[in-house]
Amino acid sequence: MSETAERVAVTCPSCSPDVETVHEVLKEGNGQSTVRCTECSHVHKTTIETEEDVERDVVVSQDGESFTATAEAPPEETVAVGEEFVLETPEAIMVVRITDLQLEDEKRTDEATVEDVETFWTRAVDNVRVNVTINPNDGRRDESRSVKMDVPGDREFEVGEVEEFADEEFEVKSIALRDDATGYHFNPLGEEGDVAIAKDIKRLYGDDRTSSAWSAW
Secondary structure (H helix, E strand, O other), rough: OOOOOOEEEEEEEOOEEEEEEEEEEEOOOOOOOOEOOOOOOOEEEEEEOOOOOOOEEEEEEOOOOOEEEEEEEEEOOOEEEOEEEEEEEOOOEEEEEEEEEEEEEEEEEEEEEEEHEEEEEEEEEOOOEEEEEEEOOOOOHHHOOEEEEEOOOOEEEEEOOEEEEEEEEEEEEOOOOOOOOOOOOOOOEOOOOOOOEEEEEEEEEEEEEEOOHHHOO
């Protein structure tokens, strides 16, 4: 028998009628499957219980709007805030990150089994919109302006680097992270060389470099 053969735990009528032992699946069938006991090599037919996936509502936030879809998953699987999964909808296939888990009676939790979850609250992270505050290069904070950048979720931004987008050019001075971002030591990031990916970023702060060539005037 191949080492990659499927294995299941069922009782063996020959050597273990009351306690489940490991069996190799020789042939799957409708209702009855043929298996071989790894303890005594007895071959017999048995019913293999399969756990069917359950369907759950998924609320997706994307670019300030939201919509509802559904997803299927094993009921005993443990899920947690911050985890990502692929969501298939009639319109598109996207990657989403869990931001909240809603249980019965509208209770919220950070971790639960799929069976206990009523609604997954998520946000799309494969393509995201990054908010940017750009300060004038002469230090006049009251002249700051905001722009929005639509970029892939894994796009990196680094403190100290100059970014060009449309007609904008700015140097990244600090990076404010989202609450569900993990793996960072500080928030916001402000040391030169600090790096974050777009799907973890709440807002970028930068100094204008668009008109720096004319600063002498």
